[in-house]
Amino acid sequence: MNIDRNLDLLFEKLDDKVKLVTFVNPFSYYVLKDGPVEVVNEIDHFFADGIFLVKLNNILYPRDKISRYSFDFTSLAPIVFNYSIENKLKVAVIGGSSEEIVRAVEVISDKYPVLNISYFRNGFFSSEAEVDDAIKNMNEKGINIVLCGMGTPLQEVFLIKCKLSLTSMNYGFTCGGFLSQIALREDYFNPIMSKLHLRWLQRAIRHSYVRKRLIKDYPKFFYRFLIERFCHQPSR
Structure with missing residues (x-):
C-alpha cells in the first residue's frame, strides 16, 4: 500500500477511469492493509x-517523504469542491446520521453556493438493498463525485461498489468524520491546534473513541511499522 506524496496526478484530467481516494492514519493504515486485498487494489490514491x-x-523513509492531506476545509475539501464547480460536476454526499448529513450539506452549500450537491443521505445502511437503492438513485442523477464518510473500512467498500456500478462516476473520496464534525461546528478545529499540528489532541479531548485509539491502537501501529521497516519487509 503506497502512500502518495502529492496531488499532482489526482486532478490531471477527467477521463473514463474512476479515481478512488482515501486517507490513512495509524488506526486505519493496517485496517486497510490487512483487509480484503481487493480493497487496497481498487483504491487509486x-x-x-x-x-x-x-x-x-x-x-x-527519508527518500520517500510525504505530506499530510485530509478531507476537511483546511486541506483537500476546498480543492475538490472548487474543481467540481469549475467542471460542472454533480456531487453526492454520504455519511453521518440523518440529522448530521442535513446540517453538513447546509454548511457546505453555504460555503460553496453554486456547488451541485445532487444527492445526499446518511451513512447507515441496514441492508445491501439500501446500498443498491442509493447507487441506483445516484445513477439516475448522473453523479460524478461521491464523498463518503462512514469510517474505515465501510467507506472504502462503499466507494468500490459505486466505482463498479455508478456509470457517471469520476471520483470517490472518503472523508472520515468530516461530515459529523462540520455538522457539530463549521470551524471544528481550532486554528491554533491546526497550526501546531495538535488536531489529534483536540479530537482526543472531545471524543472517547479517539482517546482509546491513541492508547490502544497507536502503540501497536508504531511497533509494527518499526518492525516492518527494520526487518526489511514491505510496509507500504
Missing part, C-alpha cells in the same frame, strides 16, 4: 491524514 504518520514515515 492513499494519502496520510495525521502528523504522526507523516513524521514517522519521513524519519524511517
